[in-house]
Amino acid sequence: MSQQEISSSVAEQVAGRTPAGVARKVRGLSDRAIAWIFIAPTIVLLLAINVFPLIWTVYLSFTNFRANRPNRDVEWVGLRNYERVLTDSDIWHNMLVTSHFLFWTMFFQVLIGFGLAWLINKNFRGHGVWTTIILLPMMLSPAVVGNFWTFLYQPQIGLFNYVVSFFTGADPSSFQMIGSVDLAPWAIVIVDTWMWTPYTMLICLAGLRSIPDYIYEAAEVDRAGPFRTFWSITLPMVMPFLMLAVLFRAIENFKMFDLVVELTSGGPGSVTELASINLKREAFEKWRTGLSSAFAIILFVTVFGAANIYVKALNTVKSR
Amino acid sequence: MATVTLSGISKQFGRTRAVDDLSLSIASGEFVVLLGPTGAGKTTTLRLIAGLETPDDGRVTIDGADVTATPPAGRDVAFVFQQYSLYPHLSVFDNLAFPLRSPARRVPEDEIRRTVEQVAGMLRIGHKLMNRSTQLSGGEMQRVAIGRALVRQPSIYLMDEPLSSLDAKLRADLRLELKRIQRELDATILYVTHDQIEAMTMADRIGILSEGRLVQIGTPREIYADPDNVYVAARLGQPSINVLPVGVLPAPDVPANAFSIGARTEHLRIAQADATSANARLDWIEHLGDQNHLHIRIGDFRLTTLADPASDLASGEAIRVEAAAALYFDEDGKRIR
Numbered sequence: 001m002s003q004q005e006i007s008s009s010v011a012e013q014v015a016g017r018t019p020a021g022v023a024r025k026v027r028g029l030s031d032r033a034i035a036w037i038f039i040a041p042t043i044v045l046l047l048a049i050n051v052f053p054l055i056w057t058v059y060l061s062f063t064n065f066r067a068n069r070p071n072r073d074v075e076w077v078g079l080r081n082y083e084r085v086l087t088d089s090d091i092w093h094n095m096l097v098t099s100h101f102l103f104w105t106m107f108f109q110v111l112i113g114f115g116l117a118w119l120i121n122k123n124f125r126g127h128g129v130w131t132t133i134i135l136l137p138m139m140l141s142p143a144v145v146g147n148f149w150t151f152l153y154q155p156q157i158g159l160f161n162y163v164v165s166f167f168t169g170a171d172p173s174s175f176q177m178i179g180s181v182d183l184a185p186w187a188i189v190i191v192d193t194w195m196w197t198p199y200t201m202l203i204c205l206a207g208l209r210s211i212p213d214y215i216y217e218a219a220e221v222d223r224a225g226p227f228r229t230f231w232s233i234t235l236p237m238v239m240p241f242l243m244l245a246v247l248f249r250a251i252e253n254f255k256m257f258d259l260v261v262e263l264t265s266g267g268p269g270s271v272t273e274l275a276s277i278n279l280k281r282e283a284f285e286k287w288r289t290g291l292s293s294a295f296a297i298i299l300f301v302t303v304f305g306a307a308n309i310y311v312k313a314l315n316t317v318k319s320r
Numbered sequence: 321m322a323t324v325t326l327s328g329i330s331k332q333f334g335r336t337r338a339v340d341d342l343s344l345s346i347a348s349g350e351f352v353v354l355l356g357p358t359g360a361g362k363t364t365t366l367r368l369i370a371g372l373e374t375p376d377d378g379r380v381t382i383d384g385a386d387v388t389a390t391p392p393a394g395r396d397v398a399f400v401f402q403q404y405s406l407y408p409h410l411s412v413f414d415n416l417a418f419p420l421r422s423p424a425r426r427v428p429e430d431e432i433r434r435t436v437e438q439v440a441g442m443l444r445i446g447h448k449l450m451n452r453s454t455q456l457s458g459g460e461m462q463r464v465a466i467g468r469a470l471v472r473q474p475s476i477y478l479m480d481e482p483l484s485s486l487d488a489k490l491r492a493d494l495r496l497e498l499k500r501i502q503r504e505l506d507a508t509i510l511y512v513t514h515d516q517i518e519a520m521t522m523a524d525r526i527g528i529l530s531e532g533r534l535v536q537i538g539t540p541r542e543i544y545a546d547p548d549n550v551y552v553a554a555r556l557g558q559p560s561i562n563v564l565p566v567g568v569l570p571a572p573d574v575p576a577n578a579f580s581i582g583a584r585t586e587h588l589r590i591a592q593a594d595a596t597s598a599n600a601r602l603d604w605i606e607h608l609g610d611q612n613h614l615h616i617r618i619g620d621f622r623l624t625t626l627a628d629p630a631s632d633l634a635s636g637e638a639i640r641v642e643a644a645a646a647l648y649f650d651e652d653g654k655r656i657r
Contacts, residue, residue, distance in 0.1 A: 214401050214403055214405040215407065215408075217372050217401070217405070218399070218405040218407075220372070220391070220392040220393060221370055221372070221393075221398065222422070222468070223392075223393040223396075223419065223422045224393075224418070224422065225393070225423065228422075228423065232407075232410075232418075233407060237408070237409055
């Protein structure tokens, strides 16, 4: 049998074993039907716990419904809830507090996270152990971290005040991180940074590890010094990762609730009262369900819009 | 351009000796090709000259100055990596301009533009300057990588199999191009490859490497016609040299201590023969168009050689093969001259 005869007979056998149509039926069900059966549970679940509550919240935001008086007649109030939220000076104060918290936590977490990733990426002896140790805070429950830091911030017996006094010589009981109006906004920034810097570090580390060695070797031969290598190679190549870390953290911190409630409950006064903390008060302490629904929708649209603009920016950086 | 000398260089990775007591001198303006199979220590030799590796032993000098302990930036060498190693986030222009924008040597921006455009034109990538380096084809990427070396006038260009990942047509084009550019710039180039055609066509001198050692170095002609041993002889020639035990192939003036005979295509005489004078059989003919490959069985051994496509030999025929001349090797594979 010649080469050609062999190959043509093989082709025939293969052709014979391939089923005629791709859209075949199993027990009367088409491929498409089977696909729907597989994804239906997930879709039902999503509709029930994500999409329906969202639509219901939108509806409630136009009413004067109060969840503690479910039997009262529900009145349609139009845009009045939105108007009240947007003209409420307390809520604007909450937004300012949230912005302060958001900006400084992102600032420190990017700076320190990148720095740690840079050091870990040097692959010194025992860098694996250090990575694990650095990651620990992130794995703790926010409630535990909050509780734990209220002890550290304790003016008389707290370790934090002691360390500050050790380095500055100031009397440890002369300042209160949580109790003082000036320091409390920074106290929550410090704790969130302590807890979530490992996260930015991890993502930056992935970015740094993705830069192949030969790029650095090429730069070395091209006589780029350490500074130039950092600015024109390392940083631009890690940038997409860094921006992704900021996106995730910023969305999380915009909604920050648990950690800060545990630490300060929004106090003293309302200097650490983030938007989500006030939202919870409006909804479940004052029972203004309609108003808080409008508040929640405004927060949702804000974070959704900002995230979309940000993702656009991220994509331009990635495709540059 | 400068003279580069390696004296007694050794480099060990774990338990493998990548480079073993290697000495080599490359004259200014010379194109030297290191040829050898994978793992022969070619790339390590280049990296040692570039300063990307530090030798365990020996010295590297560039223009008489000892640079053994100098980092890559201080050696003024240009390196073309096998895997392109373009800066992925930069445009082609910025990739080419990168080495010129070194803060150590403030080149004015209009001069950078001129140089980059000139080199890009030379490599025919002038129309791609504004592209991102990741949007190029393999051939274009490799030309950018070569261009990034050419924008500078370093003491030596080090090239690590720069053409190996390109298709045959492009490889042939760039081979010619590279040789032309080298002549034009009077550049000193150390070029590493496992492709004997690249070595034969471009090199002023070829160095044959085996297991970290420089086995022989000489002009392509010398290496081809006058190899020191079987290993070197087998590196060049297409089809490669036929090495047979003495006595299998009739040959003239066989030295007494010869162990094996190396017969290249041009050494062999082939003729149709009758049953009494025939000593071989023609197994198979490969028709390549401009030439034919003959696969010959002689005794228990096989030979491959070339034949005129117009010859009337047919496969299955009994033939007579003799060597009109040959290379003789002793028991250790050393050449007997």
